[in-house]
Amino acid sequence: MNTIISILTSVISQAAVLVALISFIGLVAQRASIERTMTGTLKTFLGFLIMGQGSNIITGMLDPLNEIMMEAFHIQGVIPVNEAITAMASEQYGTKMAFIAFFGLIINILLARFTKFKYIFLSGHHTIIMAALTAVMLSMFGLPTAGVIAIGAIVVGIMSVLTPAISMPFVRKITGGETFALGHWATTGYIFSGFIGKIFGKNPEETSTEKMELPKWMGFFKEPVILMGIGVFIIEIICCAFAGSEFVANYAGTTHMVVWALMQGFIFSAGVSVILLGVRMILAELVPAFKGIAERIVPNAIPALDCPTVFTFAPNAIMVGFIGYTIGQFIAFGICLATGMTVIIPTLLHSFFMGGTAAIFANATGGRRGAVIGSLLTGVLNNMLCSLLFPAFAALGFAGTTFADTDFSIIGLIFYGIAHLLGVA
Numbered sequence: 001m002n003t004i005i006s007i008l009t010s011v012i013s014q015a016a017v018l019v020a021l022i023s024f025i026g027l028v029a030q031r032a033s034i035e036r037t038m039t040g041t042l043k044t045f046l047g048f049l050i051m052g053q054g055s056n057i058i059t060g061m062l063d064p065l066n067e068i069m070m071e072a073f074h075i076q077g078v079i080p081v082n083e084a085i086t087a088m089a090s091e092q093y094g095t096k097m098a099f100i101a102f103f104g105l106i107i108n109i110l111l112a113r114f115t116k117f118k119y120i121f122l123s124g125h126h127t128i129i130m131a132a133l134t135a136v137m138l139s140m141f142g143l144p145t146a147g148v149i150a151i152g153a154i155v156v157g158i159m160s161v162l163t164p165a166i167s168m169p170f171v172r173k174i175t176g177g178e179t180f181a182l183g184h185w186a187t188t189g190y191i192f193s194g195f196i197g198k199i200f201g202k203n204p205e206e207t208s209t210e211k212m213e214l215p216k217w218m219g220f221f222k223e224p225v226i227l228m229g230i231g232v233f234i235i236e237i238i239c240c241a242f243a244g245s246e247f248v249a250n251y252a253g254t255t256h257m258v259v260w261a262l263m264q265g266f267i268f269s270a271g272v273s274v275i276l277l278g279v280r281m282i283l284a285e286l287v288p289a290f291k292g293i294a295e296r297i298v299p300n301a302i303p304a305l306d307c308p309t310v311f312t313f314a315p316n317a318i319m320v321g322f323i324g325y326t327i328g329q330f331i332a333f334g335i336c337l338a339t340g341m342t343v344i345i346p347t348l349l350h351s352f353f354m355g356g357t358a359a360i361f362a363n364a365t366g367g368r369r370g371a372v373i374g375s376l377l378t379g380v381l382n383n384m385l386c387s388l389l390f391p392a393f394a395a396l397g398f399a400g401t402t403f404a405d406t407d408f409s410i411i412g413l414i415f416y417g418i419a420h421l422l423g424v425a
Contacts, residue, residue: 107157201366233265325355328379
């Protein structure tokens with residue numbers, strides 16, 4: 001039994017394996033040749049690995065910057081990390097998590113097959129994180145294991161079709177079609193950003209971040225990866241200057257602080273370039289392969305994919321969102337300090353993935369102004385939700401961190417509110 005659980009968890013949690021398997025099933029359903037089936041399956045697998053390695057490059061570069069920023073501005077508080085709290089939860093709820101994730105995927109497929117919500121959620125790591133959240137929160141109610149698994153799987157299955165469905169109007173506007181949906185559980189934050197863009201922005205077609213007018217001598221800034229590299233270098237050098245060369249030397253070693261900051265800025269750009277390469281490969285292989293599933297297994301099925309899949313449609317917005325979301329996190333930091341709430345430390349990794357995606361949503365509805373305001377307010381919203389959720393997990397023995405994305409926070413707060421009403425929390 002433990003071996004089966006381990007295999008299930010591994011397949012579901014490894015997005016590259018899960019999506020390659022889906023691609024394989026789709027190509028077989030189309031009766032593609034052996035050569036086409038193997039090529040499509042392995043290139044989908046490779047695309048996800050490339051995207052993952054790009055994410056690792058970004059993470060490896062942003063983690064030291066986060067530490068330097070905390071030292072520079074004397075920041076203390078809680079860092080929300082999905083993977084950390086999921087790992088903590090797995091020690092006590094690992095079996096429940098695996099079964100919730102597995103049956104949640106089955107419910108997702110059944111809902112896609114028999115309802116109008118045709119989305120199949122393929123961000124497997126997020127499925128595991130949602131399974132961890134539901135397993136932990138349902139433990140407050142004193143339910144038997146079967147009850148926890150059943151309710152948790154229903155929540156995961158419904159969320160797997162609901163969140164792609166409600167974000168699809170925005171994704172359609174971003175991509176110009178319905179070849180894929182968004183499968184990332186910060187969807188409420190992205191939708192919020194899209195609405196903010198619509199309220200505060202104007203003429204998105206004319207004022208898009210991708211149509212910024214620059215003087216000829218600044219033409220090189222039109223290359224998004226160059227703009228990102230320079231932007232992150234400026235952030236790096238400011239943080240390094242305030243932190244001091246002695247502290248920065250813990251990460252830079254004998255390399256001069258300015259040179260190290262320059263390198264880090266463009267390592268960020270390199271990571272983004274790798275992510276975009278992986279995304280293009282995934283979309284080129286998975287979407288055609290998925291037609292087999294859409295035609296034969298789940299009619300009109302649409303794959304719901306992780307947030308970097310929208311990055312290729314508005315790369316300039318990524319940097320806008322990175323900066324706007326970071327500012328929003330600092331505003332939330334100040335609000336928490338002023339009100340005595342749990343202080344959530346601004347996290348630059350979230351600024352990149354969540355902030356970038358939030359800006360892309362808001363750019364589609366409100367252009368540059370929408371992207372700035374939308375990503376900023378989404379940064380405020382997400383960190384305030386994290387702060388509200390933290391006491392629930394601290395009370396359950398998960399001190400030091402909390403879940404990081406809006407959808408997790410909202411589901412967690414709903415469960416916590418019900419537990420309070422029933423007097424079990």
